[in-house]
Amino acid sequence: xxxxxxxxxxxxxxxxxxxxxxxxxxxxxxxxxxxxxxxxxxxxxxxxxxxxxxxxxxxxxxxxxxxxxxxxxxxxxxxxxxxxxxxxxxxxxxxxxxxxxxxxxxxxxxxxxxxxxxxxxxxxxxxxxxxxxxxxxxxxxxxxxxxxxxxxxxxxxxxxxxxxxxxxxxxxxxxxxxxxxxxxxxxxxxxxxxxxxxxxxxxxxxxxxxxxxxxxxxxxxxxxxxxxxxxxxxxxxxxxxxxxxxxxxxxxxxxxxxxxxxxxxx
Amino acid sequence: xxxxxxxxxxxxxxxxxxxxxxxxxxxxxxxxxxxxxxxxxxxxxxxxxxxxxxxxxxxxxxxxxxxxxxxxxxxxxxxxxxxxxxxxxxxxxxxxxxxxxxxxxxxxxxxxxxxxxxxxxxxxxxxxxxxxxxxxxxxxxxxxxxxxxxxxxxxxxxxxxxxxxxxxxxxxxxxxxxxxxxxxxxxxxxxxxxxxxxxxxxxxxxxxxxxxxxxxxxxxxxxxxxxxxxxxxxxxxxxxxxxxxxxxxxxxxxxxxxxxxxxxxxxxxxxxxxxxxxxxxxxxxxxxxxxxxxxxxxxxxxxxxxxxxxxxxxxxxxxx
Numbered sequence: 001x002x003x004x005x006x007x008x009x010x011x012x013x014x015x016x017x018x019x020x021x022x023x024x025x026x027x028x029x030x031x032x033x034x035x036x037x038x039x040x041x042x043x044x045x046x047x048x049x050x051x052x053x054x055x056x057x058x059x060x061x062x063x064x065x066x067x068x069x070x071x072x073x074x075x076x077x078x079x080x081x082x083x084x085x086x087x088x089x090x091x092x093x094x095x096x097x098x099x100x101x102x103x104x105x106x107x108x109x110x111x112x113x114x115x116x117x118x119x120x121x122x123x124x125x126x127x128x129x130x131x132x133x134x135x136x137x138x139x140x141x142x143x144x145x146x147x148x149x150x151x152x153x154x155x156x157x158x159x160x161x162x163x164x165x166x167x168x169x170x171x172x173x174x175x176x177x178x179x180x181x182x183x184x185x186x187x188x189x190x191x192x193x194x195x196x197x198x199x200x201x202x203x204x205x206x207x208x209x210x211x212x213x214x215x216x217x218x219x220x221x222x223x224x225x226x227x228x229x230x231x232x233x234x235x236x237x238x239x240x241x242x243x244x245x246x247x248x249x250x251x252x253x254x255x256x257x258x259x260x261x262x263x264x265x266x
Numbered sequence: 267x268x269x270x271x272x273x274x275x276x277x278x279x280x281x282x283x284x285x286x287x288x289x290x291x292x293x294x295x296x297x298x299x300x301x302x303x304x305x306x307x308x309x310x311x312x313x314x315x316x317x318x319x320x321x322x323x324x325x326x327x328x329x330x331x332x333x334x335x336x337x338x339x340x341x342x343x344x345x346x347x348x349x350x351x352x353x354x355x356x357x358x359x360x361x362x363x364x365x366x367x368x369x370x371x372x373x374x375x376x377x378x379x380x381x382x383x384x385x386x387x388x389x390x391x392x393x394x395x396x397x398x399x400x401x402x403x404x405x406x407x408x409x410x411x412x413x414x415x416x417x418x419x420x421x422x423x424x425x426x427x428x429x430x431x432x433x434x435x436x437x438x439x440x441x442x443x444x445x446x447x448x449x450x451x452x453x454x455x456x457x458x459x460x461x462x463x464x465x466x467x468x469x470x471x472x473x474x475x476x477x478x479x480x481x482x483x484x485x486x487x488x489x490x491x492x493x494x495x496x497x498x499x500x501x502x503x504x505x506x507x508x509x510x511x512x513x514x515x516x517x518x519x520x521x522x523x524x525x526x527x528x529x530x531x532x533x534x535x536x537x538x539x540x541x542x543x544x545x546x547x548x549x550x551x552x553x554x555x556x557x558x559x560x561x562x563x564x565x566x567x568x569x570x571x572x573x574x575x576x577x578x579x580x581x582x583x584x585x586x
Binding site: 004007008011012014015016018019022023026027099100101102103105106107108109110114118259261262263 | 280323324327330331332333334348351352353355356358359360362365366367369371372376379380381382383384385386412
């Protein structure tokens with residue numbers, strides 16, 4: 001992308017953020033309710049973790065605060081990716097089914113960024129904030145000192161986790177060009193990402209390999225949280241490279257599948 | 267100057283599935299557009315007509331770069347629309363009567379700003395174009411109101427502004443007056459005519475034949491995916507000969523003998539008849555003499571054949 005195009009995308013992003021904010025203030029009650037539901041929905045499973053550990057059970061080798069740290073990182077990641085890519089799957093499904101993708105294809109930009117820009121979900125900011133608070137609380141109780149190396153590893157692996165989140169969203173959205181009207185795709189995307197919320201040790205070995213190196217959703221919560229805790233995860237950096245490749249595959253697949261768009265009868 | 271739009275042997279096929287049992291389905295290939303060729307000159311308004319499902323919208327979508335043709339070539343302003351989409355769409359605009367580009371919950375002015383950013387239109391030209399379009403379409407007091415509260419006519423005018431803010435050279439209009447009242451239609455038509463006078467090329471698909479009669483010099487008719495007519499509006503009307511519709515009001519009912527040899531095509535009452543006359547065989551004076559000899563006429567009106575009739579005849583004869 002050249003600098004002129006990059007400036008245009010940035011300008012468009014600023015306008016879209018302003019539009020999203022205006023839409024949110026148009027329906028204030030709906031926005032507040034959506035934010036609350038998203039926050040509660042994303043913070044409910046850490047509550048389950050607290051209840052599990054409160055009853056004396058738990059994940060072997062992991063304290064409650066360490067598991068909450070994984071889940072906090074996951075929530076932060078979900079909030080940030082939701083802010084940018086949250087609506088891509090649903091908007092793509094709707095536009096393909098209703099035959100309104102032409103409106104997107106008429107713009108002199110790549111369809112994927114356009115859909116992402118116009119589908120900004122401000123309520124995800126609340127989820128990201130909730131995740132950040134959870135990370136801060138859990139880290140303060142489970143991490144004694146954070147070395148510069150651990151902090152840098154966390155940031156790098158967290159960014160890789162965002163790449164996976166985006167990759168899963170894009171692969172799911174891309175399938176909607178052929179698998180028209182499948183309203184369950186967002187749920188499938190959520191289910192796939194779910195594996196990143198827990199310590200990998202609870203999964204069978206083969207599944208650990210799949211969620212670390214094939215569809216590397218372990219990177220969304222588990223791997224970066226482990227880095228912050230100073231626990232090394234074998235193959236973390238090769239897995240991070242897989243995450244970037246996964247995102248690139250998602251972008252390529254989305255762009256490629258658009259040519260199968262057929263519109264609807266006129 | 268070269269053509270604005272050049273289409274050669276354009277085809278588009280889809281694979282759809284036909285249910286053949288509870289769980290079984292068979293693939294079926296549907297040809298939506300079949301070997302269509304056409305040329306549109308710069309600054310022209312070309313009306314693309316045809317019944318529902320004829321392939322008009324699919325053709326327009328391929329011309330806009332939204333659909334990939336199965337075969338054939340399309341060049342608009344020298345671009346190959348699908349392959350050069352991002353550069354190409356900067357030069358064109360489109361208004362889809364049934365698909366909005368405006369954002370529903372916020373005022374059109376904000377949607378215009380989004381297009382300004384996406385097309386990278388600098389502030390001064392944007393303001394100048396916006397002021398000009400707003401004044402031409404008379405919507406100055408509407409663009410700051412949320413889109414959802416605008417009337418259909420006001421919304422459609424704002425769709426035109428959205429499509430033309432970047433000053434496109436070719437504009438595709440797909441049913442732009444659908445659902446509009448007479449006044450709103452007239453406003454849109456005046457606007458299109460005004461923009462054409464400034465050099466913009468328009469490609470218009472519509473079911474409203476008045477749109478075509480008032481705007482298009484060049485008409486293309488598509489039926490069952492194939493082109494069945496391509497010529498001027500005058501040629502289209504002459505394609506069925508110089509036939510006219512003559513409406514007669516009589517002072518006494520006509521007998522069968524009186525009507526012998528006349529082609530009666532309508533009879534609203536015993537005193538109101540509609541006949542069809544080929545004016546190439548019978549001039550106005552002879553016509554008047556012929557009917558007044560047999561019938562007691564109190565009023566006579568001579569009209570052109572309705573466009574619906576012309577198109578239906580052409581479409582039907584192409585399928586024989």
